[in-house]
Amino acid sequence: MARKAKTRAVEPKKIKTAGIDPKSAISSAPDVLFDPANPNHQWERPLQAPGRMQVDFEERVNFQRLHEYRLARTRNALAKSKLGAVLVFDQINMRYISSTVIGEWARDKLTRWCLLTGNGEPWVWDFGSAVRHHKLYAPWLPKNHNIPGLAGLRGAVSPKVGLFEAAAKEIYDILKQEGVADMPIGIDVVEPPFLFALQKLGLKVMDGQQVMLDAREIKSHDEITLLNMAAAMGDGVYQDIFEALKPGVRENEIVAMAAKRFYEMGSDCVEAVNAIAGERCSPHPHNFTDRMIRPGDQAYFDLIHSYMGYKTCYYRTFTVGSATAAQHDAYRKAREWMDSAIDSLRPGISTDRVAQAFPKAQEIGFESEMAAFGLNFCHGLGLGLHERPLISRLNSFKDTYELKAGMVFAVETFCPAKDGVSAARIEEEVVLTPDGAKVITLFPAQELPIANKY
DSSP: OOOOOOSSOOOOOOOOOTTOOHHHHHHTHHHHSOOTTOOOOOTTSOOOOOOSSOOSSSOOOOHHHHHHHHHHHHHHHHHHSSOSEEEEOSHHHHHHHHOOOOOGGGGGTOOOEEEEETTSOOEEEEOTTHHHHHHHHOTTSOGGGEEEOOOOTTTTSOGGGOHHHHHHHHHHHHHHHTTOTTSOEEESSOOHHHHHHHHHTTOOEEEOHHHHHHHHSSOOHHHHHHHHHHHHHHHHHHHHHHHHOOTTOBHHHHHHHHHHHHHHHTOSEEEEEEEEEGGGSSSOOSSOOOOBOOTTOEEEEEEEEEETTEEOOEEEEEEESOOOHHHHHHHHHHHHHHHHHHHHOOTTOBHHHHHTTSOOGGGGTOSSHHHHTTSSEEEEOSSSSSEEEEEOTTTTTTSOOBOOTTOEEEEEEEEEOTTSSOEEEEEEEEEEETTEEEEOOOSOOSSOOEETOO
């Protein structure tokens, strides 16, 4: 269990680099690394969801503390691994380590990367003038650790140009300089020519994504605050959706309204808004169309956006004007599964116990757990949409995992109705406190909401 914060927040210690053998630093991590087991949790207080402004009369999000916590968590996870360094291209991991971001544009380009060795500071290769911007506005990074970088842009630049080999050589030289070139390097996602170039230099490449997921699993007080703020924005958008659900409105119009409202509230990315109504509800198509809402339709929505990078995954189900007995029955079952799962969430509980709260695939009309995956499960939530823990009947009986205070995750349930077309879809985001799960998605969902009731 995380320790309670003292009145004055304890600032994490920065790792010393001078005079430390990187290999001994890795093997004796507890002696040289800040212990990230104290993420400044304040469990005795209500979870904060403050305004977006910074003020001088309240402590809201302490971004310096957030930067230091995330870097310390990465160093700690790296020290526990067999790796000498991690090289990340996933923008989630890059933001977690370096606290740099250049917007949603970069999410799938694989043209920014970050290197962290066991006893070093983050190295950032970035796109064009972003490097100069970081030197001006990201003082937590050494200025000479910001380097212009470009490799392949997902194949748009031919490997024949030699950019992959040049980038790999830069990385190898830093690994050699920081004393870990003879140790494995972990990578999360990568273009194949970049991987081949690193291997050609004699580097042993291993899976670095698991190290990063280890780092990201426990959220600090500041991370939980940002996640709660993002959820509060979702609460407001659901009020707008509830009021707008009338016959004649189209799914895509709800999506447009929700995206606009999120950006007005301060969202930095609306990744997706699912909108599903009427006969499209079962099976779940995971998208939206221009279908027109009709009287008596069941309709459900998923709000996936981020505030300061921290995401929501937030489903709600409504009916329009009125509801049938079949629709009410499906909703009650989905809610019962949800409440059973949430009640089981406590620190120290194994994930296989939680998975038992969810229905078997056959109970909702699917032939296998693979076919039904994603309908009744839990997934970690943070900078990434799917983090640890991920709990389902597909994986959790084979690979058990202990829950810990400070985890934040989404719990999702789905139940098709007996009418063959309607379905209930509910999702709650929860913070795992020492006393159990605390729900932070607050738009009412205990009973089936009927919008614009006749």
